Structures are given as C-alpha cells and as structure tokens.
Amino acid sequence: MVTSAPENPQNPADALPKSWDPSAVEAELYQGWVDAGYFQADPTSEKPGYSIVLPPPNVTGSLHMGHALDHTLMDALTRRKRMQGFETLWLPGMDHAGIATQTVVEKQLAADGKKKEDLGREQFVEKVWDWKRESGGTIQGQMRRIGDGVDWSRDRFTMDEGLSRAVQTIFKRMYDDGLIYRAERLVNWSPVLQTAISDIEVKFEEVEGELVSLRYGSLNDDEPHVVVATTRVETMLGDTAVAVHPDDERYKHLVGTTIFHPITERQIPVIADDYVDPTFGTGAVKITPAHDPNDFEMGLRHNLPMPTIMDKAGKIADSGTRFDGMDRFEARVAIREELAEQGRVVAEKRPYLHSVGHSERSGETIEPRLSMQWWVKVESLAKAAGDAVRNGDMVIHPASQEPRWFAWVDHMHDWCISRQLWWGHRIPIWYGPNGEIECFGPDETAPEGWEQDPDVLDTWFSSGLWPFSTMGWPENTPELEKFYPTSVLVTGYDILFFWVARMMMFGTYVAGDDALGGGKVPFKDLFLHGLVRDQYGKKMSKSRGNGIDPLDWVERFGADALRFTLARGANPGSDLAVGEDHAQSSRNFANKLFNATKFALMNGAVVTELPARGELTDADRWVLDRLEQVRAEVDEAFEKFEFSKACEALYHFAWDEVCDWYLELAKVQLAEEGNRPAHTRAVLGAVLDSLLRLLHPVIPFVTETLWKVLTGGESLVIASWPAATGVATDADAARRIEDMQKLVTEVRRFRSDQGLKPSQKVAARLNEIDAADLASQVPAVRSLARLTEPEDGFAATASVEVRLSRATVTVELDTSGTIDVAAEIARLRKDLAVAEKELAGTSAKLGNEAFLAKAPAQVVEKITARKQIAEEEIARFTARLAELGQA
Structure with a gap:
C-alpha cells in the first residue's frame, strides 16, 4: 500500500511510498489529469494542431488486447506531441454496431418470450437506446484504466444527432451524383439475422463437408451427359446452366445444346466460359447465379435466368419441387438421397475439408443470395483513394503494406450499404404513392403519405465519415479548421480494406469542401500495426482459450506494465507475441525505475542548472552524452512509428546504463570531497528528469509519480519534451568509461568463476593503468570490482588480463585462501x-x-x-x- 508522506518530509524521497504499487495510485492520477483539463483540446490555440481520432469500438464491446495495443500507441503519440508544444486532440467515441447491438437486445427480448415484431419498429429502437444508455460503453471505463488521454468532452457516438446529419448529407450528395443506386445483386446473407452483412462480418472456417459428383443429362452413356461436382447439392434447384471451357475438346459438341436437369426436369443450356478450369475435376461446373458469386458474374455475361430458391430464413422456396419448405441443410441430404436413387451420384468424398463463410455475429453458414439492395458505385472513389497514396497525400507505414492497399482499392467491387435491420441510420430514401423515389437531406421533409425505405445503412458507412463527422462536418467548425485533416490513423492491418478504405473514399470525395479547408485526405499518415498473439505466436481466440484480458494484467501488473509490454513489441506491420513473462518483465522495469529514482532522491538528486562540462567527471559526461544519443534515437523512432525501437532504447539505457552503471559510479562520486557530490546530484537529477519525460508517453503513471517528486513540477502531461542539447559528444570520456566497464566486468566474471561472494573484498594491484588512460577511473574500478589497495608484502596468486582500447591491463589479485x-x-x-x-x-x-x-x-x-x-x-x-x- 502507498503510505502517506509526512507533512514536512526531511527528504523528497519521503514523499514516495516504500515500493511501487500501481493499483494504489493509477485511478487517482488519471482522474486528476481529466479534472485538470490536460486532455482537452483548444481549437482557438495558436499552437500547431495534432489530431488522432480513436477507431470507434462497438458500443457492445469490451477492451481486448488489440484495443489495448491501439490505445497505447495512440496515447503515446498524443502525449509526446502535447509535450512537444502541439495543441493535441485525441477524439474518442463509439460505433453503434448495428448488427451486434440489435442482436443483444433481441436476445433480451427472446428471454422474455418476445420478438422485435411484438414491439414494432419505434418501440424496439427506443429499447435499444435504453440499453445503450444503461449498459453500453463498458469500454470507456476500461480506457480510463489504461490511461487513455482522450478529450472526453468531445466523446462521440455514430448515431449522435450531428453525426446523423453528416450521414444524411453525404448520402444525398452521393445519390444526386449517381454514386448511390439500388439494384438486385448477390450479397452475403445471414439466414439467422435475415440481413445482408459486410465482408468483414464473414469469417471463413475450415469445415468437414462432402463433395458429391452428380450426373446431369442422360443416364445412357451413349447419350449427352456431363458430371459436375458440388459441396452444396441443394443449390442445384437454382441451376440455369452447365458451363465448360471453350477449348475443352471433351464438351465442344455439347456447347450450345441443352441438357436434362435431374431434379427440376428442365432442359438447361451448356455454355462455354473462360472462367471454367478444364483441369479441375471433370472440367464441367453447374451454374447457380442467384447463390454463388462466380456463378452470378457468369450469369450476367451469358444473360442467364437467376431464380432465388431460398427464402430469407434459408429454407427452400419457390423451386417448384417437393423440397420447398425444407431447411437448406435438410434439403441437401434429401436431394442427394433422391439423386442416389436415380443412379446419378457418381462419387462422394467424405469428409471433404473446405473453407466456408460463417456469420461472425450469429455463427451460421452464410448464404450467397440475390437480393435487392442499395449500393455505392466505388470505381471513382476507389481510384481517388489509391491516387492519394500514389501522390503521397497519405503515407502508409510500413510501406510494405502499399501493394495490399493498391490490390484492394484498384479492384474493389461496388459496396452493398443496406442492411435489413431496425437499429442504425435509416436510409434517407422515400417512396411516393405513384412510384416516385426521392432522397431527402437533413433539412428536407418528405411529402405526406410517402414511406421511407425500411433498411438501415451498413455500420461502416457512418464510421467511414468518422474523421470529419466527429468534428462537426458538414458545418464549418473551429475543430475542422484546426484539426482536419487528422495527423495519423493508428489501426491494425487486418481492417485496412474495410474501414480505412471507406474513410479514404469518403475523405477524398468531400475533399475541397469549404468546411474541410481543402483537405485532400482524412489523415496524413496511416500506421498499421500487427496482431497481438500469445507467447507462442498463436492467434488469440475463444476456441483456443489463449486470449488475455488486458484488464487482468492491469490488476496484476499495473497499467504501465501492460502498455510497455505492448509498445515494446510494436513494429510497423508486424505481429507481436506477448505472455505473462513479458508483463512481469515490464512490471520489474517500473519497479527498477521507481527504486532508482528513490535512491537518487535519498542521495540528494536535484533538478538544477548543470555545472560546466569541464567540471564534470568522465562518468557524468558519458551518461549525459548517452542520454542525448538515446533522446535522438527515441525521437527518430517515434517519427517512424517504430515504438519497439524507442522502448528498447529507453529500457536498456535506463536499466543497463543508468541503473547498473551510473548509479553505482554516483555512489563513488558522492563519497568524494569538494564539489564532486553536488555535481553528481545535479547530473542525477538531469538524467532522471529527461528519462522520465522520454518514458512518460508509454508509461505515464510511474513516471508522473516520480517526476513530480523529483522536480516539484505540476504534471508530466504538460511538461516539455526533451530537446537536443547541441553539446558535442566527449569521445574520450566514452572510451574511458567503456574500458572501465569492460575491466570491471572481466574482474567480476573472474570473481564469479572463483565462487567469491559479491561483497567479499580482494587485495589487487592494477598494472598498466596509465598506459590504458584509466588513472581517473581507478576509484570506480576498485569500488565496483570490490578490490582493495595492496598492502606491504602483497603477493599475487592470480591475475586477470583485459585487453582495452589503448593497452592491456593486468589485475593481480591475492586470492590466497579464497581461490578455487x-x-x-x-x-x-x-x-x-x-x-x-x-x-x-x-x-x-x-x-x-x-x-x-x-x-x-x-x-x-x-x-x-x-x-x-x-x-x-x-x-x-x-x-x-x-x-x-x-x-
């Protein structure tokens, strides 16, 4: 527990607890930052602007490791920029998550034996709002736990009134420009949710099915027939052709003819199409345009009929067969059995492992289905998104992700934006009594008697406007003027295509809008990090049971440990593997930093003007020069989004150089006479002051606690970032310290090999010290290696020879009675x-x-x-x- 400090502490170190206990201070520190308004952005400030919008988590969600990584990196970027003198906005918010949220509330109704239809649309939507007010936003409290420095006064929700206005505005503009249209096309259909769903909500899984080879046409080998293979026998009810490759000699005589369909008993055409692979299977495929994406495209090319043979619930319907009313999987078995009875099942392969799309929300197999939906014509929008990267208006980090970006935006299909849900942004299209269709904007009202389209927009439509809708667009606001385009988007590479591409398309579409100040893109830099995996490099999942709750780590190790573990593993585009050992190591680092600073304070470390360089020791100049080198490394790494490099540099400087060496050297200097102790305390103060500042963006809690006691300052959140000193590096001091370290290390290794206790002192003579230019380091060598001056009659029984930069030093030791x-x-x-x-x-x-x-x-x-x-x-x-x- 944190012990309360005495009212008049004798030493600043007394204001610190005996040991570092994150749970005792983190919540209070965070609330203090919020109450002080440190995270609130002022759009009227004369400081340069820097802005990040938080990728909005689902209102139904909770913080997972991917979120924790995202948030840690964004917080580190904004904290550093704030310290560098920027007016910084990190804007938080949540997504209404249409399908996920509606599903949660529908499940609650089902527990009471009700369906949404029992309430009606308006009452159901109000019930969802009630749930959002009462239970949504769990993630916000979790964000506070890990120290997110967001501007809570600007917290937004994708269905806020202002954001809804933005949605209606851009929909109407795009509709009027011919970029939004209605058409019957193939979609990912969820029979459980009974709506179209987006590609990102389809998860492909390897499942054991069956591959059945069926004979179409005559059962007489001398008469026309073909054999096709399928994993979805039930879809044959919607077959409207059999296709072969135009150069396949086996079937040329059949092309242009018709062939007997064994279930519907219709004659269907045999067509030739280059899409067919003649080397796969029999080289012939059945074509079901209304239930397969590739078949749909072939159906368009050949002007084939496209009958839909399943209803919204995934049951066979309107096929004109006895299978109508059966569930699709029940029909699969029944149809195969009938075909077997006819002698048309040529072969069966069971089990047959293949990839099948499943609904992320409801878990069932997705059904490709022909459906009347609203679409965005993406060709010009996708080209603009691609050109923005080609022209350098937006830079992708790492650049290795650019080919994936271009592969996606350069070959993008039109985007289905309508969902058959009740919760979400209602499509602003109205239908008149005489067949009229009109789109009405936010300031327009539909005539009496007109009916609004029942569908809502895909959640990605509203979240695609996030960078500017959250700042007040379409109005011209101070926030847009100051903070748009945003500085950087931080997100995982796994949603590069779904969310990032949407934002780029919308952002480039509205580029030049007066309210946006002519911004060409919604963000200048795009930083793509990898996935968080378990310590063995496996993807975290519920099925594997290897998921890690970031809040569990906060409870056990502290928020700083969680953050440092994630940032230390974060490199552009690379996945990172984390486990408890990593978190414990990060916790140990926080403890080390705490103990080192407390030791320095107990020994009088103070932040004051440094003495002239000429008055400092080699050790002082060396540690100050190393600090400057590390500062430059950290700055470069942050600018390149190389968080791992920044953290590694700070970790090793703090632990290996400051704690393991300079603090030990400081003990020697503090025991000397004259000005040396005062100079050492000043150097200790300067090094720790800058080190805590450099570490603050990643580990804000322990650094804030230590820095305030060390400096008496108000808060590191608003402290200045260390600037370049402009002082030339003292190469001679660095050489002497490195030689001293090597000499001490070798003597320590010898002592360890001999089984000498670390505290045991041994008489020793140091030879060739002057030749090695290490005379000034003798006190440090003797102190750190536990070597005493030789007395009269000294007789060496062992020696250690160490080759240094200028000479070989021989340490002769009297280990009589101690050496093994x-x-x-x-x-x-x-x-x-x-x-x-x-x-x-x-x-x-x-x-x-x-x-x-x-x-x-x-x-x-x-x-x-x-x-x-x-x-x-x-x-x-x-x-x-x-x-x-x-x-």
Missing part, C-alpha cells in the same frame, strides 16, 4: 579454447587466396588484427596455466 584452483584452470581452458577457435578461423581466411583477392582492404586489416589478438591471448592463457602446473 580447479575453477580457475577450467576458466582458463575455456578461454583458451575460444582463442584457439578464433585463431583457426582468422588463419583460414587469411590463408584463402580467393578471399584475399575479393575482400576489401579494411576487412583484411580487421581479420589480421583479430588474429594477432587471438595469438596474444593464447600465449597469456598458456602461461597462466603453466603457473598453475597445467603446462
């Missing part, structure tokens, strides 16, 4: 084997005339130097082994 001779011999033999392998490898390359003839001179020089070092090390290890009687 057997372990030392084993260590030397191991090192000798490594050196001998290196010598063999380099000698082989330098003895290869073909290699020497092709290799650049600098490469040969490096290999020659490596060979020389290996020879020297072999000599040293051999000599040391001889001293131990191992000649």
Whole structure:
C-alpha cells in the first residue's frame, strides 16, 4: 500500500511510498489529469494542431488486447506531441454496431418470450437506446484504466444527432451524383439475422463437408451427359446452366445444346466460359447465379435466368419441387438421397475439408443470395483513394503494406450499404404513392403519405465519415479548421480494406469542401500495426482459450506494465507475441525505475542548472552524452512509428546504463570531497528528469509519480519534451568509461568463476593503468570490482588480463585462501579454447587466396588484427596455466 508522506518530509524521497504499487495510485492520477483539463483540446490555440481520432469500438464491446495495443500507441503519440508544444486532440467515441447491438437486445427480448415484431419498429429502437444508455460503453471505463488521454468532452457516438446529419448529407450528395443506386445483386446473407452483412462480418472456417459428383443429362452413356461436382447439392434447384471451357475438346459438341436437369426436369443450356478450369475435376461446373458469386458474374455475361430458391430464413422456396419448405441443410441430404436413387451420384468424398463463410455475429453458414439492395458505385472513389497514396497525400507505414492497399482499392467491387435491420441510420430514401423515389437531406421533409425505405445503412458507412463527422462536418467548425485533416490513423492491418478504405473514399470525395479547408485526405499518415498473439505466436481466440484480458494484467501488473509490454513489441506491420513473462518483465522495469529514482532522491538528486562540462567527471559526461544519443534515437523512432525501437532504447539505457552503471559510479562520486557530490546530484537529477519525460508517453503513471517528486513540477502531461542539447559528444570520456566497464566486468566474471561472494573484498594491484588512460577511473574500478589497495608484502596468486582500447591491463589479485584452483584452470581452458577457435578461423581466411583477392582492404586489416589478438591471448592463457602446473 502507498503510505502517506509526512507533512514536512526531511527528504523528497519521503514523499514516495516504500515500493511501487500501481493499483494504489493509477485511478487517482488519471482522474486528476481529466479534472485538470490536460486532455482537452483548444481549437482557438495558436499552437500547431495534432489530431488522432480513436477507431470507434462497438458500443457492445469490451477492451481486448488489440484495443489495448491501439490505445497505447495512440496515447503515446498524443502525449509526446502535447509535450512537444502541439495543441493535441485525441477524439474518442463509439460505433453503434448495428448488427451486434440489435442482436443483444433481441436476445433480451427472446428471454422474455418476445420478438422485435411484438414491439414494432419505434418501440424496439427506443429499447435499444435504453440499453445503450444503461449498459453500453463498458469500454470507456476500461480506457480510463489504461490511461487513455482522450478529450472526453468531445466523446462521440455514430448515431449522435450531428453525426446523423453528416450521414444524411453525404448520402444525398452521393445519390444526386449517381454514386448511390439500388439494384438486385448477390450479397452475403445471414439466414439467422435475415440481413445482408459486410465482408468483414464473414469469417471463413475450415469445415468437414462432402463433395458429391452428380450426373446431369442422360443416364445412357451413349447419350449427352456431363458430371459436375458440388459441396452444396441443394443449390442445384437454382441451376440455369452447365458451363465448360471453350477449348475443352471433351464438351465442344455439347456447347450450345441443352441438357436434362435431374431434379427440376428442365432442359438447361451448356455454355462455354473462360472462367471454367478444364483441369479441375471433370472440367464441367453447374451454374447457380442467384447463390454463388462466380456463378452470378457468369450469369450476367451469358444473360442467364437467376431464380432465388431460398427464402430469407434459408429454407427452400419457390423451386417448384417437393423440397420447398425444407431447411437448406435438410434439403441437401434429401436431394442427394433422391439423386442416389436415380443412379446419378457418381462419387462422394467424405469428409471433404473446405473453407466456408460463417456469420461472425450469429455463427451460421452464410448464404450467397440475390437480393435487392442499395449500393455505392466505388470505381471513382476507389481510384481517388489509391491516387492519394500514389501522390503521397497519405503515407502508409510500413510501406510494405502499399501493394495490399493498391490490390484492394484498384479492384474493389461496388459496396452493398443496406442492411435489413431496425437499429442504425435509416436510409434517407422515400417512396411516393405513384412510384416516385426521392432522397431527402437533413433539412428536407418528405411529402405526406410517402414511406421511407425500411433498411438501415451498413455500420461502416457512418464510421467511414468518422474523421470529419466527429468534428462537426458538414458545418464549418473551429475543430475542422484546426484539426482536419487528422495527423495519423493508428489501426491494425487486418481492417485496412474495410474501414480505412471507406474513410479514404469518403475523405477524398468531400475533399475541397469549404468546411474541410481543402483537405485532400482524412489523415496524413496511416500506421498499421500487427496482431497481438500469445507467447507462442498463436492467434488469440475463444476456441483456443489463449486470449488475455488486458484488464487482468492491469490488476496484476499495473497499467504501465501492460502498455510497455505492448509498445515494446510494436513494429510497423508486424505481429507481436506477448505472455505473462513479458508483463512481469515490464512490471520489474517500473519497479527498477521507481527504486532508482528513490535512491537518487535519498542521495540528494536535484533538478538544477548543470555545472560546466569541464567540471564534470568522465562518468557524468558519458551518461549525459548517452542520454542525448538515446533522446535522438527515441525521437527518430517515434517519427517512424517504430515504438519497439524507442522502448528498447529507453529500457536498456535506463536499466543497463543508468541503473547498473551510473548509479553505482554516483555512489563513488558522492563519497568524494569538494564539489564532486553536488555535481553528481545535479547530473542525477538531469538524467532522471529527461528519462522520465522520454518514458512518460508509454508509461505515464510511474513516471508522473516520480517526476513530480523529483522536480516539484505540476504534471508530466504538460511538461516539455526533451530537446537536443547541441553539446558535442566527449569521445574520450566514452572510451574511458567503456574500458572501465569492460575491466570491471572481466574482474567480476573472474570473481564469479572463483565462487567469491559479491561483497567479499580482494587485495589487487592494477598494472598498466596509465598506459590504458584509466588513472581517473581507478576509484570506480576498485569500488565496483570490490578490490582493495595492496598492502606491504602483497603477493599475487592470480591475475586477470583485459585487453582495452589503448593497452592491456593486468589485475593481480591475492586470492590466497579464497581461490578455487580447479575453477580457475577450467576458466582458463575455456578461454583458451575460444582463442584457439578464433585463431583457426582468422588463419583460414587469411590463408584463402580467393578471399584475399575479393575482400576489401579494411576487412583484411580487421581479420589480421583479430588474429594477432587471438595469438596474444593464447600465449597469456598458456602461461597462466603453466603457473598453475597445467603446462
């Protein structure tokens, strides 16, 4: 638990709890940010604008790992831009999710033994609104839990009055421009929901079915007949042709004739079409235009009849056979049995594994069905969306996703936008008593006696307007002027085609509109991240039981740990695998940061003006230079949306360099006389101040807690982002520190090999220190390697030789009574084997005339130097082994 700080703490560190407990502080910190208005955007500000709109989650949904990744990355981007001095808008909202929401409420009615028809349309829609007000929006509370810095004052819903106005406005414009039309075409039909559904709501699954080969025409081998194979026997009731390839010699004599249909007993034509693959199966296929997408296109080409032989519920209807009234799957069995009795089943393959589309919402098999629907003519819109990327108006990150973008928008089919639902945006088309059809905009009223189209619009239609409808379009608003086009869209590559393409089509369509300030595209950058997978790289799913609830991780490890785990794995276009070990590691990182800052505060770290560079130690200059290098790496990575690189750079700098080295070096400097301790406290303060700022966008809670105590500042949310210092890097200081680190590491390794306790001090003499230019680092070496000054009568019993950048330093140690001779011999033999392998490898390359003839001179020089070092090390290890009687 967080302990309350004393009223007059003796040290700033006393204001911190004993240990980091995220659950005790996160909620209060977040509410404080919201109450202070830090996340509210001011469109009248003179600061440059930066904006992101949240991909609207379904009102029925809850936060899953994909959302958590999305939100973490968007929050990191907006927090950083805010700190860089931008007027930042991250606009939240939710989608009304037509099918999902209607299904939820229909299930509630079913539990009471009712159907929506029992209530009527108006009463049912009101009941859905009631559900939305009472139960919808669970995800909003979850967004707060992970620290989303959204502008809650601008929270939008796709069926808000303003957004509904935008929907009606653009529908009428497109209808008047001839881009929206009504036609009978093939759609994905859900017999359970009894509506057309979009491609994204169809999930394809491998299922075990049956492949049945059927004989059409005569049962007499000497008379015309063909054999076709199908997995959907029941659709043969809607057959209007059999098709073969025009060059298939086997069937040329049949093309242009008719053949007997074994169930309907009609004569159907045999047609020739290039679509047919003559090498697949028998080379002949049955054509059912009203129940198969490919057959539909062939039906159009050959002007075939297109009878629909199933009703909205998926039952056989109007086929003129005894199978009318049967469920489609019941009919499949019955028809196959009848054909078998006729002797027309030539072959059956069971089980036959094939991919079948299923409704994501209701789970049943989707039925391709000919249906009268409303459509968007996409050719010109899709071309504009493609050209926007080709022209550089929008940039896709990573660029490797561009071919997939072009493959989609350059070959897009017209978009079915009508749904046979009651919940959603009602299509603004009205029908008059004398057959009139009119589209009325938001400020127009249909004449009395006219009836509105009963269908609603596809949810993707309204969410496609999201970047500008949420800011007040079609009105000319300050928000649009300041924040449109938005800066970046962050989303998964898996919905590139469905949502992103819709927004680009709408955005380019309204480009030049006065209210949009001539914006050509809805967002300037498109960042596509990958899918979150489990620790084994498997896709998370309910069936596998490997899903991870992000709120569970928040409870157990803290929001920062969740966020850092996701951001650390996020690279453009790449999937990321996460597991509990990753979350625990991130939690450990937060703890490390907390403990390091608390230690610094306990030792007087302060944020103040830094001393002149000449007054600083090598360690001070080194850590400040490394901080500047990391800042530059982080800035570059953020600009390229390479979150993983930014997080890795910060993690290793914080843990490996600040905590593992500089804090230890600071202990040495704090014990010295003069100005050294004060200078060290200032450097500690400066490094931690900047480090916490750099980490804040990804892990806001622990950084906020520490930074406020360290600096006394109001909040990191509104603090400035670290800027370039412009100070030249001290290469000599970096070299000396790197050599010191190598020397200490090797001595520590030797001690570990000998089984010496880390706290055990050993007398040692350091040779060639001056030659190595490390005289200034001797106090640090002795402190960090636990080496004491040798006394009179010192006699070395062991030594460690370390080749550094300018000389080889020999550390002679008196390990009498402590050294494990057997372990030392084993260590030397191991090192000798490594050196001998290196010598063999380099000698082989330098003895290869073909290699020497092709290799650049600098490469040969490096290999020659490596060979020389290996020879020297072999000599040293051999000599040391001889001293131990191992000649």
